[in-house]
Every structure is written in structure tokens, then in C-alpha cells.
Amino acid sequence: MTDVTTDSEVANGASGARGAKPGGRATSIPLMGHDEEPTIFELSSPGRRAWSFRTQDLPEWSAEELVPADQLAPAPVVLAEVSERDLVAHYTRLSHRQYAVDLGAYPLGSCTMKYNPKVCDEAASLPGLADVHPAAPAHLTQGWLELLVALGEGLCEVTGMHDITLQPPAGAAGELTGLLLMRAWHEAQGRQRTKVIIPDSAHGTNPASVTLGGYETVTVKSDERGCVSLAALQEVLDEDVAGIMLTNPNTLGLFEEEIAEIAAAVHEVGGLLYYDGANLNAILGVTRPGDMGFDIVHMNLHKTFAVPHGGGGPGAGPVAVSPRLAPYLPGPKPVRGADGVYGWAQPERSIGRVHGWHGNALALARAYAYLIANGGDGLRSIAEAAVLNANWIRHALRGSYDIPFDRPCMHECVVSATTLKKTKGVKALDVAKRLLEEGFHSPTVYFPLIVDEALMIEPTETESPQTVAALAEALVRIADGASPADAEAPRVNAVRRVDEARAARQLVPTFDARQEATPSPSPSPPSGAEQGAEELKAVGSI
Amino acid sequence: MGHYVPHTEPELAEMLAFVGLSSLDELFDTIPEALRLAAGPRPRAGGAERHLDLADGLSEPDTRHELARLAGRNAACGPDLVCFAGGGAYDHEIPTAVTSVAFRSEYVTAYTPYQPEVAQGVLQALFEYQTMVSRITGLAVANASLYDGATACVEAANLVVAAKRRPTIWLSQGLNPRWRETMSTFAVGTGHELVTVDLVDGRTAWPDAAGSGEPAALFVAQPNYLGGLEDVAEARRVADAHGALLVVAFDPVAAGLLHTPGSLGADVVVGEGQPLGTPLSLGGPYLGLFATTLELVRRLPGRLVGETVDAEGTRAYVTTLRTREQDIRRERASSNVCTNQTLIAVVAALQMAWLGTTGLRELAVRCARATRHTRETILAIEGVEPLADVATLREFAVRLPVEPATVIDRMAEEGFLAGIALEEEYGERGLLVAATERRTRAEIDAYAAALEKVVR
Numbered sequence A: 001m002t003d004v005t006t007d008s009e010v011a012n013g014a015s016g017a018r019g020a021k022p023g024g025r026a027t028s029i030p031l032m033g034h035d036e037e038p039t040i041f042e043l044s045s046p047g048r049r050a051w052s053f054r055t056q057d058l059p060e061w062s063a064e065e066l067v068p069a070d071q072l073a074p075a076p077v078v079l080a081e082v083s084e085r086d087l088v089a090h091y092t093r094l095s096h097r098q099y100a101v102d103l104g105a106y107p108l109g110s111c112t113m114k115y116n117p118k119v120c121d122e123a124a125s126l127p128g129l130a131d132v133h134p135a136a137p138a139h140l141t142q143g144w145l146e147l148l149v150a151l152g153e154g155l156c157e158v159t160g161m162h163d164i165t166l167q168p169p170a171g172a173a174g175e176l177t178g179l180l181l182m183r184a185w186h187e188a189q190g191r192q193r194t195k196v197i198i199p200d201s202a203h204g205t206n207p208a209s210v211t212l213g214g215y216e217t218v219t220v221k222s223d224e225r226g227c228v229s230l231a232a233l234q235e236v237l238d239e240d241v242a243g244i245m246l247t248n249p250n251t252l253g254l255f256e257e258e259i260a261e262i263a264a265a266v267h268e269v270g271g272l273l274y275y276d277g278a279n280l281n282a283i284l285g286v287t288r289p290g291d292m293g294f295d296i297v298h299m300n301l302h303k304t305f306a307v308p309h310g311g312g313g314p315g316a317g318p319v320a321v322s323p324r325l326a327p328y329l330p331g332p333k334p335v336r337g338a339d340g341v342y343g344w345a346q347p348e349r350s351i352g353r354v355h356g357w358h359g360n361a362l363a364l365a366r367a368y369a370y371l372i373a374n375g376g377d378g379l380r381s382i383a384e385a386a387v388l389n390a391n392w393i394r395h396a397l398r399g400s401y402d403i404p405f406d407r408p409c410m411h412e413c414v415v416s417a418t419t420l421k422k423t424k425g426v427k428a429l430d431v432a433k434r435l436l437e438e439g440f441h442s443p444t445v446y447f448p449l450i451v452d453e454a455l456m457i458e459p460t461e462t463e464s465p466q467t468v469a470a471l472a473e474a475l476v477r478i479a480d481g482a483s484p485a486d487a488e489a490p491r492v493n494a495v496r497r498v499d500e501a502r503a504a505r506q507l508v509p510t511f512d513a514r515q516e517a518t519p520s521p522s523p524s525p526p527s528g529a530e531q532g533a534e535e536l537k538a539v540g541s542i
Numbered sequence B: 001m002g003h004y005v006p007h008t009e010p011e012l013a014e015m016l017a018f019v020g021l022s023s024l025d026e027l028f029d030t031i032p033e034a035l036r037l038a039a040g041p042r043p044r045a046g047g048a049e050r051h052l053d054l055a056d057g058l059s060e061p062d063t064r065h066e067l068a069r070l071a072g073r074n075a076a077c078g079p080d081l082v083c084f085a086g087g088g089a090y091d092h093e094i095p096t097a098v099t100s101v102a103f104r105s106e107y108v109t110a111y112t113p114y115q116p117e118v119a120q121g122v123l124q125a126l127f128e129y130q131t132m133v134s135r136i137t138g139l140a141v142a143n144a145s146l147y148d149g150a151t152a153c154v155e156a157a158n159l160v161v162a163a164k165r166r167p168t169i170w171l172s173q174g175l176n177p178r179w180r181e182t183m184s185t186f187a188v189g190t191g192h193e194l195v196t197v198d199l200v201d202g203r204t205a206w207p208d209a210a211g212s213g214e215p216a217a218l219f220v221a222q223p224n225y226l227g228g229l230e231d232v233a234e235a236r237r238v239a240d241a242h243g244a245l246l247v248v249a250f251d252p253v254a255a256g257l258l259h260t261p262g263s264l265g266a267d268v269v270v271g272e273g274q275p276l277g278t279p280l281s282l283g284g285p286y287l288g289l290f291a292t293t294l295e296l297v298r299r300l301p302g303r304l305v306g307e308t309v310d311a312e313g314t315r316a317y318v319t320t321l322r323t324r325e326q327d328i329r330r331e332r333a334s335s336n337v338c339t340n341q342t343l344i345a346v347v348a349a350l351q352m353a354w355l356g357t358t359g360l361r362e363l364a365v366r367c368a369r370a371t372r373h374t375r376e377t378i379l380a381i382e383g384v385e386p387l388a389d390v391a392t393l394r395e396f397a398v399r400l401p402v403e404p405a406t407v408i409d410r411m412a413e414e415g416f417l418a419g420i421a422l423e424e425e426y427g428e429r430g431l432l433v434a435a436t437e438r439r440t441r442a443e444i445d446a447y448a449a450a451l452e453k454v455v456r
């Protein structure tokens, strides 16, 4: 294996370890090294403009004639003033400072950064879908309603559930919706429940949603196999438990083999089972949360159903439920009438809306395109290739990284840099930054919290065997060549390692704050040492 | 294998051998047999094996054809259905430059910027977005987006209740009724008490007391749901009298003409960012705007991008004040938001850059002109009456002599989306009408002529 190459070698692709490979190995190296791009505000020249509007042919009433004097702002809000050419050049140059799935592998565990077929983008840009007003009457939107109903039915089939709401705009919104459904259901049974159980390997949105749902989080420890321990669960199960939130496979990429027993135990005390669908990609067409005993299921369509992540959204987080919870779903809901005509209906005991309109509709259209393009047969092959890629890389990394739970995994595997840190002083974060130099995005680091120096790798099914091999080779090369100098990485990307602590200490949230060099806001909660420690933790995780 | 799985049969076999397996099915051996679906094609007649009851995958052209069929069953806004509907979703200009650049692969197919060294593009675009939102709201900090206007209100409610440690919130009836409904859905979990304060003559009539205790905050919409301009300064005075915070739901287009809410003393500004470059899209994905003061920044929901430097002192951007967030603070986080609406925020940044200082004012002025002309022409129709006599900007409410739902249906036949039927709480037979910078005199006059025919 080669040693660390020089900056210019790497930038020019001159390193011996490089060169075109079948399946491709992407580069995250921007077109031009380290040059800063000024902000749009610094490109502004007063009087320059890009805007252009229709000719209205209306009386040219002035601002003073249109707005009462006490309401009219003395001067317009100042924005950047640029030409269309400046605008296009600036944001295109910025895009060259951005890694993306369309450039190459993005093995960010738990995030399912798969390639999103372009035909789905086209679906979202059809004027017949994009230019429809959300309040238009149902007889003008039959196509949209048909699409939403068909998507809902398809997702219910995939998850083994009975009915669905498409309103939640992301996974976390789905979680909270699910918890409110749980609450409504318990209340209808005349029960006061106070607690929701989550495993210590759970994603942070789970406990945060539990609080907003008005419940108290009870954390249950994972066992030495990385799964929920039935014994530990039995200890916390009582009549105060509203339910449990699980993801299966869990965030270690392991299938909870005792799921049927867990479901029985929770149901036994009158609790409900909530399925966090972040990891649904692993089990498409293989098994279904409904068959495992789950009552409420959210899906992250931006993970599993190829809605692109958009740099952090928009997504879509539909929530599917078993028959007993269906009457509580948010409304209005798209429905097919007996006459084949579609409309909106309010479920009988609806908890109310969870979105201003009908959810992230265009994201739902993309997901529908993906669903019908893959079909039942295609969905299963997604899970197969995703799980195969993850197991392949787990085997390939043996000997280079610690593998705390080295047994067959599902769509992702969690490895650890504990030994690297001990023997060579190289942390998971350094490995992540080194991988950026190698032309890949990094895995998720420091999550799940129960694994020390965690690197959570999810290759996804759309990466070819060659790409997965190139990724594994890069990770092995990094481990082999690990040295304290890795703390310097990355050296060839748009910027060097970013000072996150300074960003928090000297808050500059806007260009105007830069001009004023704002002092840091007084640290109210969290404070002191706790805050420092947490700020450090913030460097990783998801 | 499906269309988008690249593995060939020999490659699959080779990979399986490497991991010590002989079939794809064995990958799932950890899943109990009783829970497993069968692989392979669906049996013709219901066999014993369970399969997904879904049709087989379609080719790309067939997929495209099916989507086009569905799209063809909708009446889209355009020359054949001229849009006079608003209510939180507006028909504004969307320039080609904005769409073509914002939808570049690098913006569309990136994840949340967890590795800032390879995410400076999205991070800087968000930093610019935050700056622009800060300026149009008149507040020091804006986050990197929330889901939509409704959920931005929910987050604002959580913020003010936590900041004030009071569970009661006063909501103007002029706040979008769907946003209020969303707030009450979530208030069940948080235990907030939401008190609606009625509109009187089209403006909020703040009471001396309401609900069971002093409010944590007052929520007022500018302009309000009926299109009327509210007295934000007065809302501030009332809030002060109760030691409460002031939350303003602000229309970003109004920033082209009106005082910013921040300059009038708002503590939090929320809003729906759809008018900034996003198509009507059946209501989503839209964009929740959220801005607040430096004093409240530690309670800010969602992502925040800050400027910093890299190891060589070069300017760089990164998500910051992360200790507020769910992945670190878990059950004590300021919000559960993780995935938000970044791409729509990038679109909004490009749209605001396209508008610039003069364009934002021009946009607002043109909306106000079209609205005034629409209002004057349709109020001339017999039986059509103003719902309130207040100044408006881009939208106004009228009372019709016949049921609005019927009018909307018949107007659609005439080629117009006539508006939105108002909820009963605003009185009988109310219609909400919006006219943006896209509406011309010819369209407005034709609309009025059709309406006259329809209500007769």
C-alpha cells in the first residue's frame, strides 16, 4: 500500500494508487484548490439586476399609494444586487465545493445515500404535478389523488400495515406523529401512560420526539450481541409504558432476532410498538414491520425511496399504522371513493393535521416513480444488494479495523477505530477526514453512541462491487498508513479541517454579523463544562 | 436485479463467495423464518408462500408514461387555469436561472453537511440564505430552514413556552387556520394552551386577558389570513403589557414594502418561504422560515450555519451551536428536527439574489397593484362585498352572494382558479382571492367578467 501522497500528486491524480477503475472512483476534490468564493453580498453592485416580470398593463400606483404611510418601510430591505450571469456563476462555483451522491460513493451509515434515478426528478418537475394549487378542488386534482392513494397502498404493502398518512415531511416529523397517534389511542382506551422505551443505540430524534409527544424516555441497554435484551426490557415494562420505539435492523445494522418476543412482551402490558423506518432499505421485500408486530411505522422516503436528500431535505416521512390506529390518522387524507372518484376525507377520530397542506407532495411523487419503476421484484433486489455490499465491506475491513459485532449484518456495518487510536493515535474522525482526501464521502462517525470510535458504513445497493472494493481499499490504506499526521487531514479538499469550536464560540450566523464581528451570545443552557464536552461531541454523529 | 442495482450475476456469486455464502437468501438468515417473505416471482394463484403483492417493476419509459398520465389528470395553474388562489400558496415567477442552478446534482444529491470540508457549497449557500432571511425579517439570526410555515409556528410555540416557562399562547385568528390546526395537533403532546383571539373588522382585537394565565407569547400574522395588514407595533405593546414575547408570521413578499417585524419588536419571525421560488406543488415541499434574536439563539430549532476558519485560517462554514440539537441533547433537545428543507432554502437564496433590493420591492408593488385592481373590479359586481375594510397587499377576502365552493367549480370551467373558500369561523360565504405579480390587467378583467356571470 502506498504512503500518504503529496497534495499536488493527489490533486493531479498522479498517485500510484489512483487511476480509472471499472465502476469508477469518484473525486470530491473541487476544480480549484483552496480559493475562497466570496459571498453573494460581496459580488453585489447597487443597481445591477437579474429580475424580470410580466408586463401587467395596470395603473402604476406607487408604493405610497398602495400602502398606508404607517406601514410602509422607509427604505427597501437591502439584498445582493447581481446580474443573472453573476448569480449563475456564483452558485455554480459553490456547487463545485460540494460533494454529492452523483459524484461518487457516500457511505454515510443510517442515511442511505443511494443513487436516485433521474426519472424520479422528472416526475417532480412535470407541470401537471408541480403547478397544482394545494387548495384546488378534488375534481381538478384527480391525478394527484390517484398517485397519493396508490403510493399509500404500495407503502402499506411494503411495510405490512393497514393505512397511512403521507403528511409528515421527514422522519422526525413521522416519529412525533406516531407518538401522538400512540397517545390518542391510549387516551381512547382510558389509559394514562407516561413512558416510552428506546434502546441506547437509538437515533437522537427518537428521544427528542418522545419529549415532544409528552412522554418520558426510558432507555434500555443493548446486550453484548448489540440487540435489545429481552431481560432488560422486561425490567422496565410496566403499565406506565405507552410503547417502544425500535429500528430493525437496528443502528448497528443488526437484525433484532427476538423481535416477535419483544412485540409480545410490549403488547402484553398494553404498549404499542413504533418502527423507526430509517433502515427499511435492508428489508424491502424480505420481511415487513407489520409482520413483526409493529403498530406504527414511519418511512424515510428520502432514504429508502430515492427522494434525494437535497443537502439536508426536503424528505418525506409517511406513517403507516395497524387497523386499530387508522381512525386517528391525520387528515385530510386522500381516498378513493366507491365510484372510483378520488377525494379528501377526515379520519373519524383524527389527531388533526401535522403539515400546513398535504405533506411534501413532490417528494411523494418521486417516491411513487421509484416504487413503480422497481416493483415488487426490484424492491427485493435492492435489499439483497444493499446487504451484500455491507457484508462484503465488513469482511474486507477485518484486520484493519475493530469490528465490535462481527456477525452477519444487514445494510450497514459498524466498525471502530479504537485500536487505531490506541496504537497509532488516529481517531475515527481522522479516518473520516482521510477518506475525504481519497475522493469519497466519509462514513457516519461517533454513532451509534454505544460504540467507541464508531465508523458506520452503509455502501447502499447502487454502488457497484468495484466501487465498494475501491472504498474498502481506501479504508484499508488509511488504516495501514495511519499516523498522527492524519490529524492534519483533509489537505486537498475545498478547505482544511474546519474549526467547529470557534464557530460556536464566536457566533457569526450571517454576513452582517461578520461585518459587525459579533461577540458570542451569553451561554445560557447548556452551560460550562457540560457544554464544552457536548460541543466536542458535536464534531461527529448525525 | 432491479434497474438501479449494478451487480451482474457473476459479481453477485463472487461477492457471496467472499462472505462465505452460497445464495442471496442466506444474507437474511438472521431473520426468523416465520417473518420472511419468499423471493422470486409471485406465484400465479395464491400459493403458500407470501410475496409482496406489488406489480413487477416498469421500464423507465413506462414509468414516465404513467407519471405523465397522472399529471394529465390534474388541472395545473397556467394559461388554462389562471390562478387567483393563495391562502399560503402563491403563484409567483420562477426564473429559469434559479431552477437550473439550484437543481444541480451537487445541491440535490448531497446529505446534511456533516463533513464541512466537502460541503462548503451547501454551507455557504445556507449562510447566504440565513443572511437574507435575517434581513427580510429584521432579526439577527435565521436558521437553515424548517419544514413549512405551519411547523415553523409549532417550533416557535415550543421556543416561547420554554423561554417564558408559561404554557399559554395567544393566537390571532388571522393566523392561517391550517397552521393553527397544526399547532393544536402538537399542543396535545406539549400541553400548551392555545387561545384564539378573534379578528374584528379584519384585524386582531387583542384582549386584556384570555386563557388560564399570562401568555408566553402573542402570535400575529402580517399580512393576516384575510390579507389585511395588522398593527404589529400595537401587538408589541400588548405583548409588553403581559411580559410576553411576540411572534410574527411574516410573508416574505411583504418585506418588499412593509416594516420588518424585527424593527417593530418581534422576538421570533416565522413564515412560509414558498413564494421565494417554489412552485405550488400541491403544498409541498415548501419552506419554513424561522428567525429570532441573539438572546434566544440557544433555543433555536433546527440547523444553524456559522462562519469560522479552517486549519490554515481560510474562511469556512460549518453547522454550529449543535448542542441544541437532537443528536447530542437527545430528550432535552430544543427540537426533534433533523432532515429539514435545505434544497428549498437554497432555492430561496437564489430567488432572493435574483430579486435583489429593487426586485423585492418591485415584486411587492406589482402584487399590490394586481390585488388592488382585482379588488376594485370584483367589488363592483353586484352582491360581492368586502369582508373587511382594511389595507391589503396580495390577498383580500370578499363575501359572495352564492356558495364559494360552487363559484370555484364554475369558475374553473371558465378557466380560473377563483380563490379559496373561507372557513366558517370567518363568517358565511367568504372567498379569499390573491393576485400576484404574474396577473395582468387582461387576466383580471376576464376574471371579473367570469365572476359576474357566475354569481348572477
Ligand SMILES: Cc1ncc(COP(=O)(O)O)c(C=O)c1O
Binding pocket: A110, A111, A170, A171, A172, A173, A203, A205, A206, A247, A251, A276, A278, A279, A300, A315, A317, A542, B337, B338, B339
Ligand atoms: C435511525 C434514524 N432515525 C431517525 C432519523 C430521522 O429522520 P429525518 O432526518 O428524516 O427526520 C434518522 C435520520 O437522520 C435515522 O438515521
